[in-house]
Amino acid sequence: MLDPTSVQRHDGSTYQRPSIQGSMSVQPQDNAQWEQALTFIAVDRDKQAYSQLFSYFAPRLKAFGLKMFGNEQQAMEMVQDTMLNVWQKARLFDASRGCASTWIFTIARNVRFDMLRKKQSRKDELSADDLFFDGDYPEQEGTDSNEWDLWLLAEKVAPHFAKLPPAQRDVMEKVYLEEKSHQEVSEELAIPLGTVKSRIRLALDRLREAIDDPRS
Amino acid sequence: MIHAVKHHPALELLEQYIEASLAPELSLAIAAHLDLCPHCQRIKMDLEAEAGTALASLPEEQAAETEWQQMLDFITAQPEVVAQMQQRQPFALQIQNSEILVPASLKPLLHNKLKWLNLGGISTAKLAGEDQHNVSLLYIRKDSEVPQHTHLGLEITLVLKGKIYDESGCYGEGDLLINTPDHTHTPRTMSEDCLCLSVLTAPLKFKKGLTRLLNPLQHLFY
Numbered sequence: 001m002l003d004p005t006s007v008q009r010h011d012g013s014t015y016q017r018p019s020i021q022g023s024m025s026v027q028p029q030d031n032a033q034w035e036q037a038l039t040f041i042a043v044d045r046d047k048q049a050y051s052q053l054f055s056y057f058a059p060r061l062k063a064f065g066l067k068m069f070g071n072e073q074q075a076m077e078m079v080q081d082t083m084l085n086v087w088q089k090a091r092l093f094d095a096s097r098g099c100a101s102t103w104i105f106t107i108a109r110n111v112r113f114d115m116l117r118k119k120q121s122r123k124d125e126l127s128a129d130d131l132f133f134d135g136d137y138p139e140q141e142g143t144d145s146n147e148w149d150l151w152l153l154a155e156k157v158a159p160h161f162a163k164l165p166p167a168q169r170d171v172m173e174k175v176y177l178e179e180k181s182h183q184e185v186s187e188e189l190a191i192p193l194g195t196v197k198s199r200i201r202l203a204l205d206r207l208r209e210a211i212d213d214p215r216s
Numbered sequence: 217m218i219h220a221v222k223h224h225p226a227l228e229l230l231e232q233y234i235e236a237s238l239a240p241e242l243s244l245a246i247a248a249h250l251d252l253c254p255h256c257q258r259i260k261m262d263l264e265a266e267a268g269t270a271l272a273s274l275p276e277e278q279a280a281e282t283e284w285q286q287m288l289d290f291i292t293a294q295p296e297v298v299a300q301m302q303q304r305q306p307f308a309l310q311i312q313n314s315e316i317l318v319p320a321s322l323k324p325l326l327h328n329k330l331k332w333l334n335l336g337g338i339s340t341a342k343l344a345g346e347d348q349h350n351v352s353l354l355y356i357r358k359d360s361e362v363p364q365h366t367h368l369g370l371e372i373t374l375v376l377k378g379k380i381y382d383e384s385g386c387y388g389e390g391d392l393l394i395n396t397p398d399h400t401h402t403p404r405t406m407s408e409d410c411l412c413l414s415v416l417t418a419p420l421k422f423k424k425g426l427t428r429l430l431n432p433l434q435h436l437f438y
Contacts, residue, residue, distance in 0.1 A: 026272045047292050054288050059276035066277055076279065080287050088297040098261060102268035109267075113236040125324035126240045126344070131247050133321070135302040137257050198262035205227055205259055 026101065028192050034100035035093075042090040050087055058083055061108055068112055081111040097136075099192075106134055160210035168203040171196055221253040221390035227263075229394075230256065234263045241349035244321060245372040245392070245415045251304065251319030252374075252390030312339070312355055316377050316411055325351065337405075338362060340414075354412040356380065361404040369417030371395040373403075378410030 037053045040046035058079050065075030085107045093103050110128035117126070164172065174185045175196075182200075186193040225233070225246055232238045233246045250256050306317040309326060318326070322343070330341040330353070337360025344351045354373070356362065373380075373393040380387050382401040387393055395401060 026269050030272070045296065050292060051288060054291075055284070057272070058284060058287070059278055060271060060274045062279065063274040063277035064271055075277075076283075076287075080291070083287070084291050084294060087291045088294060089299050091296070092299050092301060094301075098265055099268055101272040102261075102265045105268035105271045106264055108271070109234070109236050113240075116236075117240070126244060127324070128236070129302070130321060130324050131240065131243045132234070132236065133247065133250070133302065133304055135304055137251065137254070137304050195265070198265055201258055202227075202262050202266075209227060 028190065031099045031101060031192075035095045038086075038090050038093045038100055038103075041087065042093065053086065054083055057086075057104055061104075064108060065112070074115065078108060078111055078115060081115075082108040085111065098194075106132065160207050163210070164203050164206060168199045168206070171199040172203045175200060221249075221255065221388075223387055223391035223393065224253065224256055225249060225392055225394070227259070230259060231263055234260060234267060239349055239417070241344065241351050241415050242370070242372060242417070244325075244344075244351060245374050245413060247321040248319040248374055248376075248413055249390065249392050251306065251321050311353075311411060312409070318376055318411075322413065336360065350414075350416045352414050352416075354414045356403075356405045356410045356412070358405050358407055358409050361402060363402070368397060370397075370415075371417075372415040374413040376411045376413055378405065378408045380405055380410045380412065 034053060034056075037046075037049040040049035041053070061079045061082055062075050065078040066072065069075050069078065082104065086104060093100065110132055113128040113131070117128075161169065161172070170189065171185055174180045174188065175182065180188070182193060182196045186196045189196075229238070229242075229246065233243055236243070238246070250260060304320045306319055307323055308315045309318045311330075325343040330343075332339045332341045332355070337357040339355040340352050341355075342350065342352045353376075356378075371394070373387075373395075375387045375389055375391050375393075377389060380393075380403050382393070382403045384401070393403075
């Protein structure tokens with residue numbers, strides 16, 4: 001088992017991801033609105049749409065930057081670089097690949113990585129764009145399997161089920177115990193279909209880890 | 217690359233990867249695994265979506281209104297950048313007289329000619345590494361054994377071609393072996409040659425008899 005303490009965080013950050021289980025302040029319609037803003041920016045260089053996106057995300061990116069860097073100056077540098085990328089590369093945003101907030105997170109993450117790299121004046125070739133690839137991977141033979149459906153019937157899963165994060169457990173219960181379709185769960189919980197699928201995958205992965213040899 | 221990958225990074229490691237909290241060399245091993253593993257590609261996107269929602273749910277951290285306005289004015293005065301969505305294709309590498317497809321993630325580290333060091337059935341070529349972390353390719357000829365060793369730090373091995381066996385099982389293309397200081401293992405090949413990516417966060421320490429003499433030579437493996 002990989003002991004998390006054995007993995008050094010090279011940035012010394014103490015960032016803990018805020019829990020998104022309890023207070024779900026982001027609604028699906030927010031993301032739809034941001035997606036629309038990004039489209040306006042991409043197509044029309046729409047400054048008003050950008051300004052709205054900016055006033056929502058810049059202060060939150062600053063909060064994120066403060067947690068990551070622990071200082072105001074670098075946090076603001078990260079905000080500016082991230083929001084500049086949003087303005088300049090809005091055409092790269094592809095709603096079919098993920099939400100607007102996901103895209104902005106990946107930009108901020110990459111900006112932060114490259115800032116740390118620059119600070120350490122590392123000249124090697126490890127850049128964020130290569131390490132955190134954001135395009136389409138080439139198609140591979142499908143390895144999606146339903147073997148997990150069988151596993152879930154097994155009693156050994158039950159004790160681990162209770163330990164899933166609540167948001168994932170809710171979805172799993174509806175799908176596997178109440179036998180609802182992903183679409184039904186999406187409507188019932190008012191969350192996007194992609195989120196239902198993503199929570200199921202994450203939950204399955206957590207269960208797999210809990211049951212398996214932790215290394216495999 | 218049709219082999220179904222069986223050994224994946226722990227979720228915790230993937231979480232640290234997508235936050236860029238891992239050492240870059242470890243991230244490289246994860247990125248190369250992702251190139252080979254559609255399952256983890258999806259998990260990566262899921263985790264990034266979670267992190268995006270978390271970001272959008274953070275409480276605001278305000279700055280002076282003029283500061284925001286200046287930033288906004290500066291940004292919107294900048295021209296659009298014509299950027300292309302990247303393509304990700306494996307590429308062919310000449311190794312030991314054969315051509316092997318390696319993951320696209322490794323490409324930035326492979327433009328120099330590789331310098332191989334040979335020891336018995338094992339060859340290594342260093343790709344990158346400063347101070348703590350070391351990235352190398354490890355080519356193990358068939359029917360060879362890497363002497364039993366423990367790890368002073370973390371060792372991540374990604375199988376790129378062929379198969380490798382150790383006390384815990386068999387690892388094929390795309391499989392990731394993660395060893396921490398409490399693991400001792402003796403990896404070996406059987407009927408085929410094997411190419412691996414190896415990332416070490418500290419030198420290996422060899423355990424047994426004569427192979428302990430290798431310890432002064434461990435730079436071969438590091």
